[in-house]
Amino acid sequence: MSNSQQANNALANLVNHLTTAIVLINARMEIVALNLAAEDLFRASHNQMHLEPISNLLFLDPVLKKQLQHSSRQHQSFTSRDTQVQQSNGRMLWVDLSVSAVDEQGSLALEIQPLERVKKLSQEARRSTQQQTSTNLVRNLAHEIKNPLGGIRGAAQLLQRELDPSLHEFTDIIISEADRLRDLVDRLVGPQRQAQKQYYNVHQVLDKIDQLLRAEADGQVQVIRNYDPSLPELLIDANQITQVLLNIGRNALQALLEHDIRQGQIVLKTRAIRRFTIGNTCHRLVCCISIIDNGLGIPADLVENIFFPLVTHRAKGTGLGLSIAQSLIQQHQGLIECNSQKGQTCFNVYLPMENNP
Ligand SMILES: Nc1ncnc2c1ncn2[C@@H]1O[C@H](COP(=O)(O)OP(=O)(O)OP(=O)(O)O)[C@@H](O)[C@H]1O
Ligand SMILES: [Mg+2]
Structure with a gap:
């Protein structure tokens, strides 16, 4: 394989490993290529979409469509942030769209970064930190409750031995309530053992x-x-x-x-x-x-x-x-x-x- 073929293969591989969806279209607004992320995003295959009009993959509003045609004619790039496109199944998607002119024939590369997942990721990260903080707080508290609980239960048992049997119902309550609290605390402390996979x-x-x-x-x-x-x-x-x-x-x-x-x-x-x-x-x-x-x-x-x-x-x-x-x-x-x-x-x-x- 020649050096340039190797370089082309490496490049195709790289494009397929990107998490950004990339669609290559020609001057007639027909799809020339999709990377894997675009296939995933639009649930369409490269073979199925080859030379299909871009509108079969995603519906662009008339303004955006004009911008694309202009960009193709003038070989100009543009970016449209937080913009809405419609998937062929009718679902609306908020995306960042970057369009780059790639050759003299008016071909364009569309980089499409869906924002829902990006927003969700930062929400997930924030929520995960908050959850971790409150889980740790609850666990530490549960741990602190557990120590005196053992003492209370033990003391009630000792007391029971000394007491007249007619009074046992009270020590029984202390013991059973201490047991109930211990079960709750055990659940609060959460999984103790490491996963055995x-x-x-x-x-x-x-x-x-x-x-x-x-x-x-x-x-x-x-x-x-x-x-x-x-x-x-x-x-x-x-x-x-x-x-x-x-x-x-x-x-x-x-x-x-x-x-x-x-x-x-x-x-x-x-x-x-x-x-x-x-x-x-x-x-x-x-x-x-x-x-x-x-x-x-x-x-x-x-x-x-x-x-x-x-x-x-x-x-x-x-x-x-x-x-x-x-x-x-x-x-x-x-x-x-x-x-x-x-x-x-x-x-x-x-x-x-x-x-x-
Ligand atoms: N499928 C569901 N539909 C509606 N509400 C749900 C559903 N799953 C969870 N929830 C809500 O989330 C809350 C928290 O659920 P979680 O399992 O943590 O606690 P719980 O079910 O209330 O108590 P526990 O599971 O400890 O007995 C529930 O009280 C319920 O209001
Ligand atoms: Mg539950």
Whole structure:
């Protein structure tokens, strides 16, 4: 292979590894090439789109369209920040769009950076720091409560031996309440042990969740499995992931049962997603496990807070389920996010697949 061919291959490889979507169009506004990020963003393949008009990929408003034509004729570059484009499926996207003239024939390179994900990433980072702070605070407090609790229980037991049996009911109350508090404190302190990861089929975990939810729903809620069979085994602590998915699944079930939702449904879904950023790392491939219910949803002003410890909107809740789930998923370098509206609440658990075969 010649040096220039090698350089071209390296360049094509580089363009495909960028996280920015890049679309190359000719002077007739037809698509000449898409990089992988653009294929992902628009859910279209390069072969399918080759020489199709750009409007088949994304709908640009007339002003932007004129700007593109002008840019092609005059070989001028321009940038349009925080602009809206419409995907061919009708969905509107906020993007930063940079257009560069690439040759004398009027070809243009469109760099499209979707802003939703960028905004979401900075929100996630801020929320994660806040959650970490409040989780640490609660854990330290729980730890401090645990020490005197042992003393109180021990003293009540000693006292019981000295007391007339007719008074035992009072020491029994002290002991059982101390036990109840200890259980709560144990949950507050959260997962103590490090994840012990092994290669495991995530669908086996989900089958177990399916069984448990069906048993608890007692025929009142339908559980539907929608798996991606091509997913490889993942390097996970199966017990911890079971705990995570059960906490999320139980919330969904409670949301449906406690509000008597008719034809309540929980969907357990898996998919592989290419190029997904968690924290500061852009992963080549992640597994997304979704638990979706058709309940009343979580009000927008509450959804920001549900991952904090002790935040509950249920009369019998302790507000620990999601905070524990979040800690366990962080041990797997993953992420949990929630999208909720009336009639559809979706919790997505993302797990990186790089370490996996
Ligand atoms: N699928 C859902 N639909 C509606 N609300 C939800 C859903 N999942 C979570 N929530 C809300 O988020 C809150 C926090 O959930 P979390 O699991 O952390 O605590 P909890 O369920 O209240 O108590 P615990 O799980 O400790 O028994 C819930 O009280 C509920 O209001
Ligand atoms: Mg819960």
